[in-house]
Amino acid sequence: MKQPVLKGVHHTARPTWKLAETVEFYRDKLGLRLVHAISAKGWGPEGHPDFLHFFFDSGQGSTNAFHSSRAASVHTAWQVDSEAALLEWKAFLEQRGVKVEMHVQHELIESIYFRDPNGYLIEIGRQIREMSALDERDAAMTLEAAIAAESEARARGVPFKSIEAVWRRKGALQSKAAA
Amino acid sequence: MVKIFILDVPEFRPIVDGARRAEIGVSGPTRGYYVIAREGELVLSRKALGLKPAVWYSSLSGGMQGRIAQFDRDTLRIIEP
Numbered sequence: 001m002k003q004p005v006l007k008g009v010h011h012t013a014r015p016t017w018k019l020a021e022t023v024e025f026y027r028d029k030l031g032l033r034l035v036h037a038i039s040a041k042g043w044g045p046e047g048h049p050d051f052l053h054f055f056f057d058s059g060q061g062s063t064n065a066f067h068s069s070r071a072a073s074v075h076t077a078w079q080v081d082s083e084a085a086l087l088e089w090k091a092f093l094e095q096r097g098v099k100v101e102m103h104v105q106h107e108l109i110e111s112i113y114f115r116d117p118n119g120y121l122i123e124i125g126r127q128i129r130e131m132s133a134l135d136e137r138d139a140a141m142t143l144e145a146a147i148a149a150e151s152e153a154r155a156r157g158v159p160f161k162s163i164e165a166v167w168r169r170k171g172a173l174q175s176k177a178a179a
Numbered sequence: 180m181v182k183i184f185i186l187d188v189p190e191f192r193p194i195v196d197g198a199r200r201a202e203i204g205v206s207g208p209t210r211g212y213y214v215i216a217r218e219g220e221l222v223l224s225r226k227a228l229g230l231k232p233a234v235w236y237s238s239l240s241g242g243m244q245g246r247i248a249q250f251d252r253d254t255l256r257i258i259e260p
Contacts, residue, residue: 040236041250105231107190129189134211138186142240168260170242174184177210 001095004088010079010109010125011055013065019052020147022066032056035063035131037139038107039146039163050163052146054139068146068160077111077123086110086126108135145169181221181257184241185213190234191241197228212241221245223255 016022026032037054051073055063067073080086090100090112102113111125146166153160185191187208198205198215207213215221225235238255239247249256 037240038237039240040233041239043232043236043252104233106233107188107237132188134186134188137211138241141242145242164239164247167239167243170240171182171184171244172242174212174242175244 001092002088004080004085004092006078006124007081008060008079009062010077010123010127011063011065012076013053013067013073015073016066016068019068019143019150023054023143023147026056026064030056032058032064033136034139034143036108036135037142039142039166041163044102049161052142052163052166054143073121075113075121075123077109077125080124080126083110083126086112086124089124141170141173142166145173180216180218181243181245181259182214182216183221183239183243183245183257185215185238186241187211187213191238193228193230194223194238197223201227219259220248221255221257225253225255 023034027034033056035055035057037052039052040050042048042050052068053065055065058064061079080089090103093100093112093114098114100112100114102111104111104113105128108129108131109125109127111123113121113123115121148169149165150160152165185194195205195213195215203221204216205213206216223238225232228235230238232252235255236250243257244260245257246260247255248258
C-alpha cells in the first residue's frame with residue numbers, strides 16, 4: 001500500500017482548568033485570534049464529561065486548541081486534504097496493525113483517532129469547510145458565557161462541569177443582543 | 180417560551196430544517212443565528228434530524244433559553260426555565 005501523506009499540523013490540544021486566564025493569555029496578550037469553539041454535552045466513552053473545545057489561530061492553517069477539564073484530551077491532530085486521503089490513512093494504519101479507535105464527523109473536521117506506544121492520542125483529520133467570521137463571533141460569545149459560568153462556579157467554590165450553564169448564559173447574551 | 184439559537188452554518192442546518200418539518204416556529208437567521216421557539220417544551224429527535232452524534236451533542240451550542248429535561252443519544256427535551 002502506498003504511503004499516505006500528511007499536510008502539517010491542524011491543531012494541538014491541551015486541557016485547561018483556567019478559561020479566563022487562557023483566553024487572556026493567548027488572545028489578549030499574544031494576539032492570536034480565537035477562531036472556533038465547540039461546546040458539547042458529554043458523549044462517547046462512558047463518563048465522558050461535558051466539554052468546551054476552543055481554537056486559537058497559529059498560522060498556516062494550524063490552531064492551538066484547548067479542551068476544558070480533561071487531562072486525557074492532550075493530542076496532536078495532523079491534517080490531510082481530502083476524504084480519500086483520510087480513508088487511505090485509516091486503511092494504512094489498520095493494515096499495519098494500528099487500531100483506529102474512533103472515526104468521528106465533528107462540526108468542522110472529520111477525524112480518525114489512534115494511539116502511539118506511549119498511550120498518546122493522535123488524530124488525523126480533514127477540515128470539512130473553512131472557518132468563517134461567523135465561527136469567530138460565535139466562539140467569542142461562547143467563551144464570554146463560559147468565562148462567566150467559570151467565574152460563578154469559582155465564587156461558589158464548586159467545580160465548573162456543566163455545559164448547560166454556558167448555554168443558558170449564551171442564550172441570555174443572545175436575547176440581550178436582540179433587545 | 181423555550182428557545183434555542185442555531186448558528187447559520189451547514190453542519191447545524193438539519194436542526195433548522197427538522198424544526199420546520201415538525202412545524203416548530205423558526206425565525207431568522209438574524210445576526211448569524213436561527214431561533215427555534217416553542218411554548219412549554221421543545222423536543223428534537225436525532226434520528227429524525229439525521230445528525231451524527233458529535234454534532235447532535237453540540238445542538239445547543241448557539242445558546243438556549245430553558246432547561247434541559249432530557250438529552251441522550253436520540254432525544255433532546257427542553258422545558259421552560
